[in-house]
Amino acid sequence: MTNNTLASLVPVSPPTRASPTRTDRAGWIVAIGSGLAMLVAGAPVAAVVQGASWFVHAGAAITVVVAAGMLATRAGVAALVAAQLAAVIVLLTALFTDNGVLGLLPGPAALEEMGTLIAGAGEQIDISPAPVVATAEILFLVTAAFGLVAAATYLAAVSASAPAAAAVPLLTAFAVPAALADELLPWWAIVAPAAGYGVLLIVGGKRRQLPGGAALVSGAIALALLVGVAAGAVGTAGRFDGAAGGGGSSGAIGLNPFTALRGQLTQSPPMELFHVRGLTRPAYLRALTLRDYVPESGFQAGRPEPGVALTGDLPDPSGPGEQTSVMIENIGFLDYWLPLYGLPLDVSGVTPDRWAYDDNSGTAYTSRPRAEQRWQQGALLPTASADQLRAVAGADAPPGYLDTIGVDARVAEVAAQVTATSGTDFDRAIAILDFFTAVDSPFRYSLQTAPGGSDDALVEFLTVGRTGYCEQFASAMAVMLRMVGVPARVAVGFTAGIDTGEFRSVGTADAHAWVEAWFPGIGWTTFDPTPLTDGRTLVPPYVEQAREQAGTGTELPAPEAAPPGAQPASQPPPTPDTPGPIGSDPAGPDLADGFPRWPLALIAILALGVAAPAGRRALDRRRRLATIRAGGPAAAGAAWAELLAESADRGAISQTSDTVRAAARRMVRDHQLDDGAQHALRSVVTAVESSWYGDTHPAPVALDSSVQAVRSGIEAGSPIGLRAKLLPRSVLNRLARRRPGTTPRNDKAAHLRI
Secondary structure, three states: OOOOOOOOOOOOOOOOOOOOOHHHHHHHHHHHHHHHHHHHHOHHHHHOEOOOHHHHHHHHHHHHHHHHHHHOOOOOHHHHHHHHHHHHHHHHHHHHOOOOEOOOEOOHHHHHHHHHHHHHHHHHHHHOOOOEOOOHHHHHHHHHHHHHHHHHHHHHHHHOOOHHHHHHHHHHHHHHHHHHOOOOEOOHHHHHHHHHHHHHHHHHOOHHHHHHHHHHHHHHHHHHHHHHHHHOOEOOOOOOOOOOOOOOOOOEOOOOHHHHHHHHHOOOOOOEEEEEEOOOOOOOEEEEEEOEEEOOOEEEOEOOOOOEEOOOOOOOOOOOEEEEEEEEEEOOOOEEEEOEEOEEEEEEOOOOOOOEEEOOOOEEEEEEEEOOOEEEEEEEEEOOOHHHHHHOOOOOOOOOOOOOOOOOHHHHHHHHHHOOOOOOHHHHHHHHHHHHHOOOOOOEEOOOOOOOOOHHHHHHHHHHHOEEOHHHHHHHHHHHHHHOOOOEEEEEEEOOOEEOOOOEEEEHHHEEEEEEEEEOOOEEEEEOOOOOOOOOOOOOHHHHHHHHHHOOOOOOOOOOOOOOOOOOOOOOOOOOOOOOOOOOOOOOOOEEOOEEOHHHHHHHHHHHHHHHHHHHHHHHHHHHHHHHHHOOOOHHHHHHHHHHHHHHHOOOOOOOOOOHHHHHHHHHHHHOOOHHHHHHHHHHHHHHHHHHHHOOOOOHHHHHHHHHHHHHHHHHHOOOOHHHHHOOHHHHHHHHOOOOOOOOOOHHHHHHOO
16 A cells, blocks of 8 residues: 555544443333333233233234334434334234235235224224223234334333333323223232333433432332222223112113124124033023113113112012022123023122122123122023913013003004914914014024114114014014013023033123013013024924914024024034133134244344344445446445445444545555455545545446455455344444434545445
């Protein structure tokens, strides 16, 4: 290398690469702390989503957000946020869509799938009481929500260096599920978010504030623990009065039982809810009954009457019946209502003083949704015959069960025509039942029919559509019975389920609505007008007797395609391999061909993160070489920048005060360049100085040839391993220098910075 003196030597070499500073380490700690704080602040989600799969998906979203933020933390706020959102989108694409580009990047088809998932999640939230099943739709929503809130937390705590401001997004993660949870939240739902936020404040503070901050946060956590244990829970459950010994009043309780019913029927895959042992014959499992019919709205759930304690002395049932003792084990049911068989004689095993029984409606209820583990019930299953039911007359039913105010006159006309030849209340009930279920009936069962039991919808169902599911059939028969003077109500609960040999398995596919008509001296009597085609309909003995006596031999229609969500009668609904307690994770939503998809997605995202620096280096090299081959004023600068980058990738340390020639001499020494490489480097230095200070630009072919020769010499003298190739120092050094408040040394230094 010659030592010719040049006029104006410019310091253009990169600064010495320093080890991570204490500030850098603190930033990493705050970044990781923001992720942990976000995860624990979302603990109340456990009250609104069943199982533990939501936690895994939330953790995955937070992990990719924190990882993307740490990789892009020196790239500016806009680039950092863009990287985090891109990471969340990649995660969602990999986990929940089948049409992503390379399985990771969202194309039009994948975006359409995401839109469908969002719509499905909204529908499930609308029709399902909390906690909802962790379906793919719900998990998609959880993953996306945690990803977005984690990005906001990171922005406040790390990018803006304001950990206290992270309380706003953390509050969102806590408050939204707390507000949605009907079941009061346990003590740890208070302690976990407080602990997470406290940790974030500590790691984001200054070292001298650490002892005081730790003491303050510890005190706050202890206070939260005391409050949580003393209060028992926190939440905003929708409640109604009227528990045992309490007063009650009329009015709605904000529950749409048909909406919840339809949500259970359409749930896929079906979920097992109960194991029933001791049932002597198939029977309906009643959860609640509906008395009030509101024109243009349909049957509504009203506030129960003040009842007696369910575990105390219950009213004596009337009418003939068969006594039995039933054990009901709860697998996955949480509600205001405790399902019971027939007429309850006694109930034990439930939480004392929490449940009341309203004899008027025949339902057991509590002030907020509960999930009892199991209960024993003594039941009277009615056994009245057709002749006994024909022999009674009158309408001494409790008040309200003959109300038809506001019902369209066309409904009365249909009811009168159907029962024109019937002489007793029982025969009228059988005539209306056969109107819907006879072999030649035009009515068909379908879950695809839009819900609706309102007056106009009822007329359309009876006269035009004639297709619906149990809501329409039960509502129509109950109103028609009232029109002809027979007291009636709609019951909501479950059909008999599947006999497994050891127990009866009752699940969401068994959710159902039917009609109960009042007969003096006998009581509420079951009629099911829904023409189910999957073998789940129960035909009571008195209905069979009436049909035999009439010589009709009415049968159900031949089985057709089973309604969505239904299971074949010969097979029990699917259950997890190992049945778990209430709220255990349902099978399936996270699996693809039996193997979890989320670990693969995490691995892919981490691989992309690791490969990002190497990809950036390859793009920089391609851009610079293209500039060299194009020639012009920028060619010499691009050539010198590329050689500095090759040198930096191999650990060569240059000083900020180095001139072009000083940097070249260091390059020769550090990489032990041979004569050919030294000659080529001399040509590059001459070209750089001529271009910058003499406005004479080199020939592209000659410059490109010299650069390639120097690069080959550097590679031969300083070979590097895989780690250095994946994490090129030229890229990492450049990111490390992008600190807030710094300015370029001069235009050329800024242009050539590696």
